[in-house]
Amino acid sequence: MHNLKRVILLIETSREFGRELLRGIARYSRLNGPWSFYREPGDLKSAIPRLTNWNADGIIMRNTVISHELLKLKLPTILALHEKTRPPHLPAILTDASAIARLAAEHLLNRGLNEFAFCGFDKLIWSNERKIFFKQILEDAGYEVNIYKKPSDKKFNSWDNEQYFMTEWLKQLPKPVGILACNDDRAQHVLEACKSAGLHVPEEVAVLGVDNDSILCSISDPPLSSIALNVEPAGYAAADLLNRMMNGEPIQGQEIIATATHVVKRQSTDVLSINDSNLVNAIRYIKQNAKNKISVNNVVAQTYLSRRSLEEKFRKILYRTINEEIKRVRVEQITQVLIESNLSISEITSLFNFTDAEHISRYFKKEKGLGLREFRKLHRKS
Numbered sequence: 001m002h003n004l005k006r007v008i009l010l011i012e013t014s015r016e017f018g019r020e021l022l023r024g025i026a027r028y029s030r031l032n033g034p035w036s037f038y039r040e041p042g043d044l045k046s047a048i049p050r051l052t053n054w055n056a057d058g059i060i061m062r063n064t065v066i067s068h069e070l071l072k073l074k075l076p077t078i079l080a081l082h083e084k085t086r087p088p089h090l091p092a093i094l095t096d097a098s099a100i101a102r103l104a105a106e107h108l109l110n111r112g113l114n115e116f117a118f119c120g121f122d123k124l125i126w127s128n129e130r131k132i133f134f135k136q137i138l139e140d141a142g143y144e145v146n147i148y149k150k151p152s153d154k155k156f157n158s159w160d161n162e163q164y165f166m167t168e169w170l171k172q173l174p175k176p177v178g179i180l181a182c183n184d185d186r187a188q189h190v191l192e193a194c195k196s197a198g199l200h201v202p203e204e205v206a207v208l209g210v211d212n213d214s215i216l217c218s219i220s221d222p223p224l225s226s227i228a229l230n231v232e233p234a235g236y237a238a239a240d241l242l243n244r245m246m247n248g249e250p251i252q253g254q255e256i257i258a259t260a261t262h263v264v265k266r267q268s269t270d271v272l273s274i275n276d277s278n279l280v281n282a283i284r285y286i287k288q289n290a291k292n293k294i295s296v297n298n299v300v301a302q303t304y305l306s307r308r309s310l311e312e313k314f315r316k317i318l319y320r321t322i323n324e325e326i327k328r329v330r331v332e333q334i335t336q337v338l339i340e341s342n343l344s345i346s347e348i349t350s351l352f353n354f355t356d357a358e359h360i361s362r363y364f365k366k367e368k369g370l371g372l373r374e375f376r377k378l379h380r381k382s
Helices: 016-032 045-051 068-072 097-109 125-140 159-172 184-197 214-219 231-246 277-289 296-300 307-318 322-340 345-351 357-368 372-379
Strands: 005-010 035-039 058-062 077-080 092-095 116-119 145-147 177-181 205-210 225-229 255-258 260-264
Touching: 005 016, 005 231, 016 035, 016 214, 016 231, 058 231, 077 231, 092 231, 097 125, 097 177, 097 205, 097 225, 097 260, 116 125, 116 184, 125 145, 159 184, 177 184, 184 205, 184 214, 231 255, 260 322, 277 296, 277 307, 277 322, 296 307, 296 322, 307 322, 322 345, 322 357, 322 372, 345 357, 345 372, 357 372
Parallel strands: 005 035, 005 058, 058 077, 077 092, 092 255, 116 145, 116 177, 177 205, 205 225
Antiparallel strands: 225 260
16 A cells, blocks of 8 residues: 655635635545645644644645745645745746736727726736736737836735725726726725725726636626636646655656636626627627527628628727627637536537537637647636
8 A cells, every 4th residue: 555645735725726726636636646635724824833743745835835944844845826935946836927818808808998907916926927918918909008006105005095095096097997907806906996986897997807716706796707717727737746746756946837718707897898889789699699600691780781891890999800709709608618517518519509519629629729628628627
């Protein structure tokens, strides 16, 4: 019988990101272990004195709890990055800021918005990375991005004190505006500040978060749209890497990436800010009928315009042809069903009125680079 490996887990369970990491680690343990875990349900740092005598074989932890006591143990360690501090030799779990920013920009642009802003945490590296990519993507498309800057005075570390400052920032933004918050917690701050400012969400301010924390998104008012990340597979990959390290394999500095999968749309971005009734009718028709085999002529028939005139409007405002918009919306809806439902590939094929599974897989792969089964396996929670 193999020796039972003892693994310290200093990962929070109060947020979706931490819970999904732990699910992935637990799945690896069930399939390849079992492992014995030490997990502290309260303050992560308070557990450190007790852990030094636990005779652990490895650690997966937030880099916020790095301490000399833990480093002196010289155990195989993987960090889930939250702050800048990171010994360069330790492998780390990161998020793909570029993919997050791209999905956010596309989603807000598809709402017909022309004004954009970003609200994050200035001192957190992952927040700043998302800000930089979001700003760059939109500036490359010809738009400006208003960046929220929290005052440096320590009194603003309290949300009660900061809320007034954020409220004033929101008031002076041009409207309607689409705001990417660095995560769901920060998005909830933006929603509360909108209430204080008397601003309507999503009509005046569309708010998008990151992490798709189901609890936070549900209790937000209105319910929060958020970018989902495939954190559970990253947890599984981290456990696999740690296992190799505990078996003596020399590994240093490797990065495990939790990528963005899709936007989970809720009321906070449920707006179409386009002052053209023909274009609005066309876009609405595509969204409502994307599961059917609709043609460009079907879309044109919903307007009072010629095909040429409508194509010009699509290119000018959405930067896409009508057919490209049909494909985009169909693939977006297929993606959502793949990740969020238990429907079989055969059932999804029928739902979207494709002739067979091979046909829909080719259609999907052309846009996403992966077939249906591969995409579901990579991105879906276990």
